[in-house]
Amino acid sequence: MGITINTGDTVPVFSQLIEQIKSAVSNGDLSPGDALPSVRQLANDLNLNHNTVAKAYKHLIRDSVIVSKGYRGTFIHTDAQANCNFDINTVVTSKLGETIQALRNTGATDSEIRIAFGAVMKNKSDSGA
Amino acid sequence: METKFLFITVVLSQLFLMSYYFPRKIANRIQYVLDTYPPSEFPKLYPKSIEYYTRIQRNYRILNTFILVLGAMLLGIVFNNFPEDSNRERWDQAIVLSFFMVQFIPILLLEISSFNIFRQMRKTDLRTTRKAELQPRRLFDFISPILFGVVVFVYVSFVVFILYFKRFDYPWFGGNLNIVIITGAYLFFSGVAAWNMFGKKLDPYQSNEDRRRQTSLIVKQLALISIGMTLYAIFTILAHTFEIRYLGSIFMSIYFQILAVFSFQFIQMEDINFEVYKEEDQAS
Numbered sequence: 001m002g003i004t005i006n007t008g009d010t011v012p013v014f015s016q017l018i019e020q021i022k023s024a025v026s027n028g029d030l031s032p033g034d035a036l037p038s039v040r041q042l043a044n045d046l047n048l049n050h051n052t053v054a055k056a057y058k059h060l061i062r063d064s065v066i067v068s069k070g071y072r073g074t075f076i077h078t079d080a081q082a083n084c085n086f087d088i089n090t091v092v093t094s095k096l097g098e099t100i101q102a103l104r105n106t107g108a109t110d111s112e113i114r115i116a117f118g119a120v121m122k123n124k125s126d127s128g129a
Numbered sequence: 130m131e132t133k134f135l136f137i138t139v140v141l142s143q144l145f146l147m148s149y150y151f152p153r154k155i156a157n158r159i160q161y162v163l164d165t166y167p168p169s170e171f172p173k174l175y176p177k178s179i180e181y182y183t184r185i186q187r188n189y190r191i192l193n194t195f196i197l198v199l200g201a202m203l204l205g206i207v208f209n210n211f212p213e214d215s216n217r218e219r220w221d222q223a224i225v226l227s228f229f230m231v232q233f234i235p236i237l238l239l240e241i242s243s244f245n246i247f248r249q250m251r252k253t254d255l256r257t258t259r260k261a262e263l264q265p266r267r268l269f270d271f272i273s274p275i276l277f278g279v280v281v282f283v284y285v286s287f288v289v290f291i292l293y294f295k296r297f298d299y300p301w302f303g304g305n306l307n308i309v310i311i312t313g314a315y316l317f318f319s320g321v322a323a324w325n326m327f328g329k330k331l332d333p334y335q336s337n338e339d340r341r342r343q344t345s346l347i348v349k350q351l352a353l354i355s356i357g358m359t360l361y362a363i364f365t366i367l368a369h370t371f372e373i374r375y376l377g378s379i380f381m382s383i384y385f386q387i388l389a390v391f392s393f394q395f396i397q398m399e400d401i402n403f404e405v406y407k408e409e410d411q412a413s
Contacts, residue, residue, distance in 0.1 A: 001262070001263045001264065002260055002261065002262055002263065003260065003261050003262075003263050004258055004259070004260045005258070005259050006257050006258045006259075007257045007258075007259065008257035009257075021263070024263065030263065035264070035265045036263060036265065037261070037262070037263065037264060037265045037266070038265060038327070040327055041265065041266060041327045042261055042263075044327060044328055044329045044330075045259075045261035045262070045329075045330070046259045046260075046261045047259055047329060047333075048259075073265055
């Protein structure tokens with residue numbers, strides 16, 4: 001099972017990695033429990049910065065497509081097939097849209113929503129949440 | 130007298146093997162590549178001008194011939210002035226060791242040239258697509274568990290041997306320093322093996338199959354060299370103990386020849402995928 005990335009593409013490299021691993025899981029090329037190369041190995045093979053591959057792996061772990069088992073390595077998650085269809089961006093956009101609509105219904109202007117959103121995000125960032 | 134002939138024969142064999150047989154084999158491999166895979170059809174194999182490759186090959190041949198002649202002359206001098214005194218091992222081992230190092234200079238220069246060629250290959254590789262296997266590489270993909278087990282066994286035996294030997298309190302015995310030196314060498318070899326297994330490809334066009342084969346060969350060579358080195362260290366201590374150091378230079382030369390046989394192993398030309406160096410692959 002191979003992976004191909006295009007550094008000239010407009011899609012960020014880490015997104016290409018995520019998509020290709022998800023697609024390999026969906027197609028059945030990668031099965032639950034299959035081992036993946038280490039971050040260092042994949043980064044060296046693709047001549048990429050280690051942080052780029054680490055970022056892709058981090059997103060895949062968050063989405064429960066892969067699972068890290070410490071020194072033993074990284075493996076395909078047991079529920080990867082179901083989880084790889086889950087798109088966090090769609091969920092975020094949908095929830096945010098609903099919230100904005102609800103706020104507008106209360107009479108809040110877009111400007112007030114923007115300022116409040118910025119302030120809440122800043123507070124969350126400052127408190128490390 | 131017998132020692133003299135034995136010494137001359139063994140060093141002559143070292144001279145033949147390392148300054149004639151293996152260099153000839155390597156030079157022939159270079160010539161085979163130049164003839165079979167010319168720059169017109171395999172441009173990516175030649176990031177530098179063809180003259181650069183022919184010059185490397187010519188210099189390699191000349192340097193080895195020079196060392197061969199020098200070695201033959203040196204042996205002639207040693208043959209006519211072979212001392213029979215018991216302190217001979219002080220200088221004959223120095224001759225074998227220093228000559229071995231001189232014999233390694235041409236291959237070292239060749240390796241440096243190879244690194245320069247690969248660096249130029251990476252510089253001129255303008256492809257934006259990159260491929261990798263989604264499988265982890267593991268030690269036992271490259272070396273059999275039995276060979277690895279032998280390496281570990283030999284190392285542990287060496288440590289036990291040194292710890293046991295310490296009780297005899299020989300004034301010349303280095304004690305734990307032997308363990309430190311051998312452990313250092315093992316760590317260095319492990320680092321080289323890991324670099325080959327997980328590091329960046331030197332040749333950007335090399336196929337995954339070729340890389341796997343090459344890494345496997347290197348890891349096996351390192352394992353065999355580790356075993357040879359450790360056994361030789363045990364032997365030198367025993368030779369000192371049983372006062373057969375007068376044979377030290379002979380065994381040292383044999384040891385170096387065994388190392389050379391382990392080191393100068395190559396992948397068969399027919400097994401290497403040269404198609405990746407064709408112009409057609411530029412787009413891929």
